[in-house]
Structure formats: C-alpha cells, structure tokens
Amino acid sequence: MRLDKFLKLSRIIKRRTLSKEISEASRVKVNGKVAKPATKVKIGDEIEVSFGRTILTVKVLMLKDHVLKDEASSLYEIIKEEKVEEETIY
DSSP states (O other): OBHHHHHHHTTSSSOHHHHHHHHHTTOEEETTEEOOTTOBOOTTOEEEEEETTEEEEEEEOOOOSOOOGGGGGGGEEEEEEEEOOOOOOO
16 A cells, blocks of 8 residues: 555545655655655554654554544554654754
C-alpha cells in the first residue's frame, strides 16, 4: 500500500492530498529513511511523521483497503510521540 494512502486510511493525516504534500516535504520517514508518497508500506514498518513541533512514530500492524472510522487506530501502534522544543535563534 502507498504511504500517502496508509496515512489517510489510518487517519493519522485527515486528507490524502495533505499526506502527499507532507511526504513530498521530507517530513515522513519509513524505517529511518525519508519517504516519498508512493513508498510501499508493509506490516512491521515504522513510520515517523513530523507535525510542526510534534514527531509521531507508529508501527504498521495491519493493511486494509477500506477501514471504518472506529477501526482506523487498529492499523497501527503508537511507539512514541515527542514534542520538539523550538530552537532559540540569537
């Protein structure tokens, strides 16, 4: 499954166009490597998404083509969610 589609189906990112833009901006990594929107995601992969000051790392548990809203969180497991402090510029 494509990375941008997985991010949308799992509801980590609400819209597929937004997940595509974030991936193109090099703000998504799969298994530690910067990933493009068309990167293939497999079960067991670790995805790291940078949302401004928050970095979310999840592990892919399941892949499905169609998921109901209540089931979306069963596609992944949150490994860590960390806040990044803004660097002070002098």
